Amino acid sequence: xxxxxxxxxxxxxxxxxxxxxxxxxxxxxxxxxxxxxxxxxxxxxxxxxxxxxxxxxxxxxxxxxxxxxxxxxxxxxxxxxxxxxxxxxxxxxxxxxxxxxxxxxxxxxxxxxxxxxxxxxxxxxxxxxxxxxxxxxxxxxxxxxxxxxxxxxxxxxxxxxxxxxxxxxxxxxxxxxxxxxxxxxxxxxxxxxxxxxxxxxxxxxxxxxxxxxxxxxxxxxxxxxxxxxxxxxxxxxxxxxxxxxxxxxxxxxxxxxxxxxxxxxxxxxxxxxxxxxxxxxxxxxxxxxxxxxxxxxxxxxxxxxxxxxxxxxxxxxxxxxxxxxxxxxxxxxxxxxxxxxxxxxxxxxxxxxxxxxxxxxxxxxxxxxxxxxxxxxxxxxxxxxxxxxxxxxxxxxx
Numbered sequence: 445x446x447x448x449x450x451x452x453x454x455x456x457x458x459x460x461x462x463x464x465x466x467x468x469x470x471x472x473x474x475x476x477x478x479x480x481x482x483x484x485x486x487x488x489x490x491x492x493x494x495x496x497x498x499x500x501x502x503x504x505x506x507x508x509x510x511x512x513x514x515x516x517x518x519x520x521x522x523x524x525x526x527x528x529x530x531x532x533x534x535x536x537x538x539x540x541x542x543x544x545x546x547x548x549x550x551x552x553x554x555x556x557x558x559x560x561x562x563x564x565x566x567x568x569x570x571x572x573x574x575x576x577x578x579x580x581x582x583x584x585x586x587x588x589x590x591x592x593x594x595x596x597x598x599x600x601x602x603x604x605x606x607x608x609x610x611x612x613x614x615x616x617x618x619x620x621x622x623x624x625x626x627x628x629x630x631x632x633x634x635x636x637x638x639x640x641x642x643x644x645x646x647x648x649x650x651x652x653x654x655x656x657x658x659x660x661x662x663x664x665x666x667x668x669x670x671x672x673x674x675x676x677x678x679x680x681x682x683x684x685x686x687x688x689x690x691x692x693x694x695x696x697x698x699x700x701x702x703x704x705x706x707x708x709x710x711x712x713x714x715x716x717x718x719x720x721x722x723x724x725x726x727x728x729x730x731x732x733x734x735x736x737x738x739x740x741x742x743x744x745x746x747x748x749x750x751x752x753x754x755x756x757x758x759x760x761x762x763x764x765x766x767x768x769x770x771x772x773x774x775x776x777x778x779x780x781x782x783x784x785x786x787x788x789x790x791x792x793x794x795x796x797x798x799x800x801x802x803x804x805x806x807x808x809x810x811x812x813x814x815x816x817x818x819x820x821x822x823x824x825x826x827x828x829x830x831x832x833x834x835x836x837x838x839x840x841x842x
Contacts (some may be wrong), residue, residue: 452501484505539566540643542672551617584665603630616638629639745841747837774821786800
């Protein structure tokens with residue numbers, strides 16, 4: 445059984461050990477040691493990376509059946525060798541900040557809102573906790589404030605051990621999943637939990653805990669958060685985004701929301717004006733296109749490239765073209781992928797949805813529709829799209 449050095453000293457990132465075995469695990473070289481500071485993936489926390497001698501440690505696996513920790517390495521190590529282990533300090537500190545921050549944030553939600561954490565995931569950019577209920581936006585902000593008060597109090601975090609019977613008498617935040625001797629992590633006047641993960645020695649090392657977002661999830665609430673260096677990096681990205689936005693719309697940072705609202709109103713007004721103009725233009729454009737239509741079995745067939753019309757405009761134009769009897773229209777707009785609309789009059793027999801699906805199978809793209817009208821975007825230039833549409837519609841009208 446591997447002695448887990450991180451249990452008693454999570455700040456330890458260098459150690460000496462002896463290789464007890466070298467074997468294959470899922471097609472990769474796995475090394476076991478008599479003692480290790482490498483943390484394996486467990487409890488929602490990812491593994492450590494680093495080196496064992498000259499070999500890179502690319503994964504760490506907890507073999508619960510044997511109590512061994514498997515170090516997946518890229519390199520050569522021999523059984524019985526004395527090796528020096530070194531852990532990626534930045535990755536370890538990041539994981540400690542996030543994991544300890546999770547304990548404190550979960551405890552805050554439970555203390556002031558009785559919202560229990562049912563799962564935790566430490567992701568590459570953000571971490572999440574899933575609460576068993578949604579306490580509301582104000583409650584999320586209150587829990588965030590309380591959690592940061594604990595961080596800024598710089599409380600010493602205690603690690604101790606207890607038997608199952610002893611733990612049963614303690615006010616643990618959640619029931620332990622393991623049996624036997626339990627490792628307890630205590631944040632004074634905040635949280636007491638059984639946990640095998642790595643944690644910072646004092647809450648101040650976390651720096652800060654910032655809620656990055658929330659979403660409803662399985663009847664409860666999923667809370668995304670960042671701690672420490674991640675919070676700083678996220679603030680930096682937000683600052684850069686805000687500075688760029690301020691330059692683009694030439695307003696004070698505090699006025700950005702109102703300025704965006706005005707731009708949205710202006711865009712809505714412009715879209716309404718464009719729609720009104722397109723409706724007027726569609727009548728004359730439809731008459732022009734209908735005048736140049738081919739006749740196939742008594743049906744006026746219009747297959748045309750229409751410059752300057754977006755997908756909604758093409759749909760409006762196609763509807764205008766086919767508002768009377770005996771017309772089938774296929775219109776292609778600007779762009780790649782090219783917007784396409786296929787439509788027919790109510791008395792037509794062409795299945796526009798089938799025609800578009802055949803076109804998509806031939807040229808690629810996405811879209812769909814019903815027998816009377818179909819709409820999509822095709823991954824090709826307008827000319828080959830128009831030619832293929834003409835061929836397919838002539839065949840359908842034959």
